Amino acid sequence: MRIERRAVAGRPARRTAAGVAVVSAAALALTACSGGTGESAGFADELDPEEEITLSLAWWGDDDRANKYEEAVALFEEQNPNIQVDTNWIAFDDYWPARNTEAASGSLPDVLQMDLSYLRQYGATGQLADLSEAFDTNLDVSGFDEQLLAAGAIDGAQYGIPTSTNTLALFYNADVLDQVGVEPPAEGYTWDDYAAFVEEVHEAGSGEDPAIFGSGDYTTTFWFFCQWLIQQGTEPFTDEGELGFTEEQMAEFLELGADARETGVFFPIEKTKQLEPLGAFTVSEAASEMSWDNFLAGYVAETEQDIRMLPMPSGDNGPQMFWKPSMLLSASANTEHPAAAAALIDFLVNAPEVGTIFGTSKGNPAVAAQRDAMEVEPGSVDEQVVAFEEDVAELVTEPAPIPVEGFGAIEAEYKRLGEELQYGNVTVDEFVTQWFAFAESNVGQS
Amino acid sequence: MSATATADAPVRAAAPRQPRRPGARRRADVAAGYTFLSPWLLGFVLLTAGPMLASLYLAFTDYDLFRAPTWVGLENFTEMFSDARYLKSAQVTALYVFVGTPIKLAAALAVAMLLNMKFSGQGGYRSAFYVPSLVGASVSVAIVWKAMFIDDGVVDRIQQSVGAPAGGWVGNPDMTMPMMILLAVWQFGAPMVIFLAGLKQIPAELYEAASVDGAGPLRKFWNITLPMLSPVLFFNLLLETIHSFQVFASAFIISGGTGGPADSTNFYTLYLYTRGFVQFDMGYASAMAWVLVLVVGVITALMFRTSRAWVHYSGEEN
Numbered sequence: 001m002r003i004e005r006r007a008v009a010g011r012p013a014r015r016t017a018a019g020v021a022v023v024s025a026a027a028l029a030l031t032a033c034s035g036g037t038g039e040s041a042g043f044a045d046e047l048d049p050e051e052e053i054t055l056s057l058a059w060w061g062d063d064d065r066a067n068k069y070e071e072a073v074a075l076f077e078e079q080n081p082n083i084q085v086d087t088n089w090i091a092f093d094d095y096w097p098a099r100n101t102e103a104a105s106g107s108l109p110d111v112l113q114m115d116l117s118y119l120r121q122y123g124a125t126g127q128l129a130d131l132s133e134a135f136d137t138n139l140d141v142s143g144f145d146e147q148l149l150a151a152g153a154i155d156g157a158q159y160g161i162p163t164s165t166n167t168l169a170l171f172y173n174a175d176v177l178d179q180v181g182v183e184p185p186a187e188g189y190t191w192d193d194y195a196a197f198v199e200e201v202h203e204a205g206s207g208e209d210p211a212i213f214g215s216g217d218y219t220t221t222f223w224f225f226c227q228w229l230i231q232q233g234t235e236p237f238t239d240e241g242e243l244g245f246t247e248e249q250m251a252e253f254l255e256l257g258a259d260a261r262e263t264g265v266f267f268p269i270e271k272t273k274q275l276e277p278l279g280a281f282t283v284s285e286a287a288s289e290m291s292w293d294n295f296l297a298g299y300v301a302e303t304e305q306d307i308r309m310l311p312m313p314s315g316d317n318g319p320q321m322f323w324k325p326s327m328l329l330s331a332s333a334n335t336e337h338p339a340a341a342a343a344l345i346d347f348l349v350n351a352p353e354v355g356t357i358f359g360t361s362k363g364n365p366a367v368a369a370q371r372d373a374m375e376v377e378p379g380s381v382d383e384q385v386v387a388f389e390e391d392v393a394e395l396v397t398e399p400a401p402i403p404v405e406g407f408g409a410i411e412a413e414y415k416r417l418g419e420e421l422q423y424g425n426v427t428v429d430e431f432v433t434q435w436f437a438f439a440e441s442n443v444g445q446s
Numbered sequence: 447m448s449a450t451a452t453a454d455a456p457v458r459a460a461a462p463r464q465p466r467r468p469g470a471r472r473r474a475d476v477a478a479g480y481t482f483l484s485p486w487l488l489g490f491v492l493l494t495a496g497p498m499l500a501s502l503y504l505a506f507t508d509y510d511l512f513r514a515p516t517w518v519g520l521e522n523f524t525e526m527f528s529d530a531r532y533l534k535s536a537q538v539t540a541l542y543v544f545v546g547t548p549i550k551l552a553a554a555l556a557v558a559m560l561l562n563m564k565f566s567g568q569g570g571y572r573s574a575f576y577v578p579s580l581v582g583a584s585v586s587v588a589i590v591w592k593a594m595f596i597d598d599g600v601v602d603r604i605q606q607s608v609g610a611p612a613g614g615w616v617g618n619p620d621m622t623m624p625m626m627i628l629l630a631v632w633q634f635g636a637p638m639v640i641f642l643a644g645l646k647q648i649p650a651e652l653y654e655a656a657s658v659d660g661a662g663p664l665r666k667f668w669n670i671t672l673p674m675l676s677p678v679l680f681f682n683l684l685l686e687t688i689h690s691f692q693v694f695a696s697a698f699i700i701s702g703g704t705g706g707p708a709d710s711t712n713f714y715t716l717y718l719y720t721r722g723f724v725q726f727d728m729g730y731a732s733a734m735a736w737v738l739v740l741v742v743g744v745i746t747a748l749m750f751r752t753s754r755a756w757v758h759y760s761g762e763e764n
Contacts, residue, residue: 093703097723104511104728121726125512270617273707274596409725416704423619423708434530442725 042338043134043331049082053340058088059113059327060095065361072354076347083340096408103127108332110341114160116325119152120241120405123159129331130157134342140350143367151325151400160328163349164294164363167321167396168227169388170194170313171281171299172288174306180204180212180287184310191228191256191313201287202265213267213286216279219257220418222411224290224312226401228253230322231315236401243404243439247432254421254428261422269422278302292324293388294363297381309388311395322398327362360385406442413438505733510726522733532734534709535717538623542713543690546627550690551682554634558641559671572642579635588629588699592616595625616700619710626711629696637682644678645671676757684749691742694719714738 059069066089073085088109090098096118102108108127122128132153135141141149141161152160172184182204185197198214205212218224226236235244260266267280280286282302290312299307311319329348331341348354355370359382365371376383404410417435420426426434480487505522507515526532561572581587594600597614605612615621652670661669672679694715697705705712705720712720714734722731 100511100723100726121512125510127512268617269707270613271597273617274614276702406726412724416706416709419706420708425619425708 043129043131043139043342044137045339047080047138047339047343049080051082053083053337054086055083055111055337055340055344056086056088056109057111057344058090058095058099058109060092061089061113062091065089068357068361071357072348072351075351075353076344079347080340080343083344085344106334108334110335110337111329111331111344114328114330115408116151116160116328116400117403117407117411119160119328119330120154120403120407122330123154123157124241124405127333128159129333129335129338129341130159131161131331131342131345132156132158134338134346138339138342139346143350143369145366147399148323148325148366151323151402152328154402160325160330161345161349162325162366163327163329164325164358164360164365165323165389166292166294166326166363167323167389167392168223168290168312169293169392170288170290170310171296172308172310173281173284173286173303174308176205176212176284176287176305177201180208182287184288184308185313187310188314188318189310191315194313195256195260198260198288199265205287210285213280214265215286215288215290216267216272216281217257217261217269217418217422218290219254220415220421221290222414225250225253225414227312227321228315230398230401231317231320237404241404241443243443247436250435251428251432254431258428266422269419273419292326292363293385294326294360296385296388297361300381309384311392318397319392319395320398321392321396322400323396324400325366364389404443406439409442410435410439413442501732501735504729505736507729509729509732511728512726515729518729522730523737525730526734526737531709531712531717535705535712535714538710538712539691539693539714541623542626542630542693543687546630547683547686547690549627550631550634550686551637551679553631554637554682555641555675555679557634558638558645561638561642562645572639575638576635579633585695585699588696591625591629591696592700595621617707619708622700622707622710626693626697626700630690630693637686640678640682641675644675648674673758677759680749680753680757684746687745687749688742691738 057069057073059065061069066087069087069089073087077083077085092115099108099112099118099122103122103125114122114128119128131139135158139161144162148162148165149158152158152162170185174184177184180201182197182201185193189197201212201214205214229236229245229249232249234249238244257266267286271285272280275283279289281289282299284303284305293309296307296309312321313319329345331338331345335341350367350369352369352373355365355367355373356375358365358370359374359376364386365374371386374382374386376386413435417426417431421428421431504515506517506519508518508521509515557575561568561575578587595615596602597617599614602612602614612618612621615625648671652674653666656666656670692715693713697711697713697716698719701707701711701716703716703720705716715738718731718734718738721727721734
């Protein structure tokens with residue numbers, strides 16, 4: 001009572017306001033510091049079926065994926081009546097700012113979909129739990145290929161469990177190629193062969209309305225550069241989390257597209273920017289495009305045409321492709337229900353029903369039980385993706401590069417400079433200099 | 447306040463049936479006042495002042511959202527001078543503010559003067575011109591705007607029909623700024639309504655007297671309308687300038703969050719967002735925010751300073 005009165009007397013507002021401000025600023029700083037404790041005990045604890053638990057789960061994707069997740073989550077809740085899962089999803093680009101702010105306050109969702117590009121960023125800073133603690137108890141990883149599972153680990157700590165695999169592919173639109181009378185690249189084609197193909201399509205298709213192009217500028221996508229590096233015998237990233245390539249190599253790769261850029265052979269950047277979020281390939285104005293193989297479903301749905309897949313262009317030793325573990329699932333280091341979080345991940349990666357629900361929409365399922373459970377209809381998109389991954393399996397000879405910390409930022413910068421390059425605002429040399437300067441201040445800050 | 451309080455106190459103390467200490471009633475009033483204010487106060491302190499103080503501290507640190515901030519002194523501020531993307535974003539924003547705002551105000555004043563004339567259905571027109579301001583800041587309008595200026599969109603078709611096809615404005619770095627300024631100008635409703643209110647305040651006698659002296663419409667505009675309207679003009683100019691420094695949503699939507707093509711719509715706040723939430727340079731982003739606060743503050747102060755020369759308040763001696 002007395003204290004209260006004293007607070008009201010005097011100059012109440014200013015003093016208390018200043019006090020609260022200082023406290024709240026301090027609180028902000030504190031929560032910022034407490035982001036990474038790295039503590040992750042309890043993942044091996046037995047699940048108590050009596051305890052009422054609410055888990056949060058977040059992923060990126062579209063409506064279609066949301067429906068599939070909801071269906072899978074409903075099954076999980078049915079099998080674990082004491083656990084309720086609150087779901088939250090958003091598009092990829094908006095997903096990361098949201099997670100980043102949560103990470104800053106140590107309030108990441110209990111279980112979250114994780115991308116390889118961000119795994120190191122979140123793992124190395126203590127945001128994610130080491131799930132290996134839950135192996136053999138709440139999380140069964142016996143169905144995983146060892147190398148694939150290792151792709152979700154950093155320095156022995158299992159920060160993410162891959163749910164599926166992707167590999168890079170060249171997509172081409174057979175209907176569009178028929179229309180302009182050009183043959184698709186032959187098996188074993190090289191990067192030079194592909195450049196010649198792109199030019200041929202451009203020449204044959206320039207009379208069409210709208211004009212048909214061979215491809216957009218494929219040298220301005222960072223992952224394709226990584227693929228090319230591997231074919232050159234260079235690991236894109238070192239084990240120490242640093243860049244493994246030189247400025248000369250980046251310039252050499254960008255020069256692969258120099259002639260086509262100069263002579264207007266590529267699909268024009270002005271149009272690309274206007275089509276976003278669609279692309280030249282999805283509106284059938286480009287005959288081919290490189291991308292991840294799980295894009296097939298989207299391409300077929302958008303173009304409603306005959307879309308086929310080829311392995312990536314070859315280097316001296318063939319395509320030397322790699323499986324990229326995709327759509328990893330991670331648990332927050334701060335989760336209050338580690339055992340339940342591990343159980344949810346276990347269900348999502350192992351349950352055959354979940355394999356049936358998702359099909360190949362996230363890539364080829366990592367665990368055989370889920371692959372076998374897919375109801376692959378003859379002639380379906382799923383069948384095509386599965387067949388492609390089986391076909392190229394022998395061409396996949398390399399381990400996936402583990403992105404460095406800051407990968408998301410350097411990948412985006414590569415894309416941005418790629419646009420400047422296509423607009424003619426920077427030269428290849430300027431591109432390389434600027435990119436490396438950017439990478440220097442953004443890669444591996446630990 | 448304190449003067450009245452001391453004058454009050456003896457009177458209260460002498461009054462019967464007032465056994466409590468002097469000033470208790472007044473304190474209770476003050477307490478009640480702050481209690482009623484508390485929702486706003488709490489919101490201000492926790493949601494505005496607190497984060498602002500935190501960002502002031504962070505501006506002098508290297509902070510990536512994941513690790514504890516480390517003190518780097520003025521490094522963030524010095525980096526801005528050598529950051530080409532920062533300088534470009536400052537340039538783009540300045541162009542937008544200093545070209546866009548005058549055009550927008552001119553449009554608002556012109557339409558306000560038209561609507562100030564006496565004709566039937568005037569209320570309908572007023573609403574019609576105001577509508578864009580209500581919907582203008584929304585996401586959907588930015589999307590529609592992009593669709594209008596895209597390759598083979600409405601604007602491109604009109605250009606085709608007059609024989610000047612441009613292939614769409616959205617993908618052409620030289621045309622995106624005019625497009626963004628047009629979007630801003632189109633939302634002139636708020637300043638227009640304020641101008642209209644100002645115009646209605648100008649006494650008709652002034653115009654009548656000028657007519658008698660043989661002044662034409664231009665002369666009346668220059669010597670009567672503008673001076674009489676100058677306080678309102680000043681108010682609008684101030685508000686719109688500050689407002690357009692903060693342009694974000696429309697550029698974010700139209701460029702898909704990138705500020706493209708080729709950074710031509712990479713406005714200050716958009717780049718700040720990119721540095722903070724995409725590249726995890728929260729320290730640098732905080733420093734950028736404080737530079738913006740300072741710049742807007744200085745420009746506002748300058749406007750107030752020059753306003754003495756050109757703003758005339760009624761009843762004021764020249």
